[in-house]
Amino acid sequence: xxxxxxxxxxxxxxxxxxxxxxxxxxxxxxxxxxxxxxxxxxxxxxxxxxxxxxxxxxxxxxxxxxxxxxxxxxxxxxxxxxxxxxxxxxxxxxxxxxxxxxxxxxxxxxxxxxxxxxxxxxxxxxxxxxxxxxxxxxxxxxxxxxxxxxxxxxxxxxxxxxxxxxxxxxxxxxxxxxxxxxxxxxxxxxxxxxxxxxxxxxxxxxxxxxxxxxxxxxxxxxxxxxxxxxxxxxxxxxxxxxxxxxxxxxxxxxxxxxxxxxxx
Ligand SMILES: O=P(O)(O)OC[C@@H](O)[C@@H](O)c1c[nH]c2ccccc12
Numbered sequence: 001x002x003x004x005x006x007x008x009x010x011x012x013x014x015x016x017x018x019x020x021x022x023x024x025x026x027x028x029x030x031x032x033x034x035x036x037x038x039x040x041x042x043x044x045x046x047x048x049x050x051x052x053x054x055x056x057x058x059x060x061x062x063x064x065x066x067x068x069x070x071x072x073x074x075x076x077x078x079x080x081x082x083x084x085x086x087x088x089x090x091x092x093x094x095x096x097x098x099x100x101x102x103x104x105x106x107x108x109x110x111x112x113x114x115x116x117x118x119x120x121x122x123x124x125x126x127x128x129x130x131x132x133x134x135x136x137x138x139x140x141x142x143x144x145x146x147x148x149x150x151x152x153x154x155x156x157x158x159x160x161x162x163x164x165x166x167x168x169x170x171x172x173x174x175x176x177x178x179x180x181x182x183x184x185x186x187x188x189x190x191x192x193x194x195x196x197x198x199x200x201x202x203x204x205x206x207x208x209x210x211x212x213x214x215x216x217x218x219x220x221x222x223x224x225x226x227x228x229x230x231x232x233x234x235x236x237x238x239x240x241x242x243x244x245x246x247x248x249x250x251x252x253x254x255x256x257x258x259x260x261x262x263x264x
Contacts, residue, residue: 002149004097006049006174010209013048018258020174020181020211020231024051024102025240026069028078030242033045036090041247043096045254049130051233054080054103061131063186065236069243080107087123096198097125100153105132117144127151127174135168155179169206177230178202180212191225199228219256233255
């Protein structure tokens with residue numbers, strides 16, 4: 001359950017000599033019915049976990065691709081409640097890979113924090129990412145998540161002072177999400193040169209694995225960044241490929257990224 005399940009999955013991949021890869025998909029994009037198949041497909045492709053987004057009307061950290069996916073999901077009635085009950089139906093805890101929910105704070109508030117944490121556990125959710133909850137305000141939910149054995153994955157930004165980065169890394173459970181661009185989610189061709197040094201600092205100071213996310217859209221980028229941390233998170237590119245029915249390209253992206261390449 002939770003943190004241990006994430007750690008176990010990561011260790012399994014790393015001891016097989018692979019990089020970690022976490023795809024982000026928007027729950028309900030293409031219908032909630034296909035969720036289980038999609039997770040199975042990703043697991044078979046070699047991912048270390050799946051990050052599942054809850055659609056929200058005001059996604060401040062998201063660029064156009066994920067905003068559009070959220071609109072499609074909301075249009076077919078997807079809600080936090082519907083996602084949790086769908087996960088519970090197919091028992092995410094017997095899912096072949098850990099499931100990490102990514103949701104803004106507002107849907108959690110309207111659902112009820114205590115009930116949210118309890119229902120996540122019942123639905124087999126292993127970890128949570130809440131991008132609009134700063135460290136200073138996390139205490140209340142942190143306790144609830146702990147009580148229900150759910151890993152609370154923290155995000156760190158390139159603009160954080162070093163001391164704050166280290167504090168966030170210390171608190172993070174499962175892994176540390178290193179946001180590797182300044183701006184919103186969305187595929188980009190290249191990353192700022194400073195990203196590598198930033199990842200090196202995190203890697204040196206983090207007690208948990210470090211994964212870089214935001215702007216990664218190709219095997220080359222994944223390989224380049226993975227050489228400075230434990231792996232990558234890819235959202236917009238995966239969302240686009242699934243939306244275009246190019247599942248085979250998704251598989252190639254995952255498989256190319258998890259191989260330890262010439263750069264690493
Ligand atoms: O789409 P990108 O640039 O590949 O970035 C990953 C990202 O999509 C996913 O982790 C995510 C989607 N929405 C978020 C909001 C905040 C933090 C992270 C996320």
